[in-house]
Amino acid sequence: MKTSKNGSAPSPGWSTIAITKPLVSLDHEFDPKLQTDVFAAVGLPRGLCLGSKSGYRARHRRHYFIPNANVFCRRDGKVWWGDLDLWRHAEQLEQVARRLRCRLYVLYEFDGRFDNAELPFEEARRKAVWHTGGPVYPDRKAVTRSGLSLAQAAVLVGVPVQRLARRQVPYISQEINRRLGTFESTFGPFARHYGHKKWGHWFLTSNPRLNGLTPIDALRAGQTIVFEKVFPEVYADADLIAKFAPALLAALWLSDRVLLEWPQVPPP
Numbered sequence: 159m160k161t162s163k164n165g166s167a168p169s170p171g172w173s174t175i176a177i178t179k180p181l182v183s184l185d186h187e188f189d190p191k192l193q194t195d196v197f198a199a200v201g202l203p204r205g206l207c208l209g210s211k212s213g214y215r216a217r218h219r220r221h222y223f224i225p226n227a228n229v230f231c232r233r234d235g236k237v238w239w240g241d242l243d244l245w246r247h248a249e250q251l252e253q254v255a256r257r258l259r260c261r262l263y264v265l266y267e268f269d270g271r272f273d274n275a276e277l278p279f280e281e282a283r284r285k286a287v288w289h290t291g292g293p294v295y296p297d298r299k300a301v302t303r304s305g306l307s308l309a310q311a312a313v314l315v316g317v318p319v320q321r322l323a324r325r326q327v328p329y330i331s332q333e334i335n336r337r338l339g340t341f342e343s344t345f346g347p348f349a350r351h352y353g354h355k356k357w358g359h360w361f362l363t364s365n366p367r368l369n370g371l372t373p374i375d376a377l378r379a380g381q382t383i384v385f386e387k388v389f390p391e392v393y394a395d396a397d398l399i400a401k402f403a404p405a406l407l408a409a410l411w412l413s414d415r416v417l418l419e420w421p422q423v424p425p426p
Contacts, residue, residue, distance in 0.1 A: 206240030228270025305356030343408035
């Protein structure tokens with residue numbers, strides 16, 4: 159081995175780079191906008207990083223932490239990206255909303271990045287887990303589209319009817335809306351295939367494969383709705399399976415009893 163003049167071994171074929179400041183988180187699908195500067199002005203710089211995701215969760219178990227969150231608004235689409243702790247940052251987001259004169263919607267990372275970086279507003283609103291502006295009613299139009307009463311819709315989404323009849327804090331109203339949207343995406347195509355004008359009507363029709371009960375009464379009685387059992391014609395036809403593939407994918411968000419889990423978030 160050759161040595162240098164001072165007798166030491168030669169240096170390897172790479173160099174050392176000294177990092178003198180923290181690295182900035184990047185979202186390559188996001189082009190900063192003028193509105194993004196308003197977030198920085200209230201203490202929410204673009205790409206805000208709260209450190210280790212698992213470490214932050216461990217230190218703040220009762221907080222509503224959304225790593226790599228995306229913020230959308232109706233007028234300008236995606237306007238911000240970074241880590242958010244909604245228990246800490248809610249008031250700052252409200253300040254931004256007041257300055258921009260619009261409601262802001264917070265989405266999980268993969269709901270607003272990559273192929274979803276330029277979502278249509280209605281889809282962004284549906285996927286949001288929180289929004290500025292305080293308590294609101296859950297989506298009454300979604301209930302109307304279902305053809306169900308508030309009490310019947312409450313059975314499906316697994317909440318007391320008062321949750322649908324009264325204003326709710328944002329993360330609860332958005333969770334209810336997502337549940338309703340999942341049912342519509344899943345059962346809408348099947349219900350139309352079986353001749354129902356609204357997807358909720360299928361849940362109100364006596365079904366011989368559920369011992370003559372309506373699906374909603376079967377759920378009340380603690381039964382499980384198994385897709386292969388209640389839609390056997392679809393599962394026996396490859397063309398129909400292909401046609402209903404998006405609905406079946408949406409069904410993956412439903413539990414075994416066609417109910418959804420509440421997020422593990424404490425009340426504010």
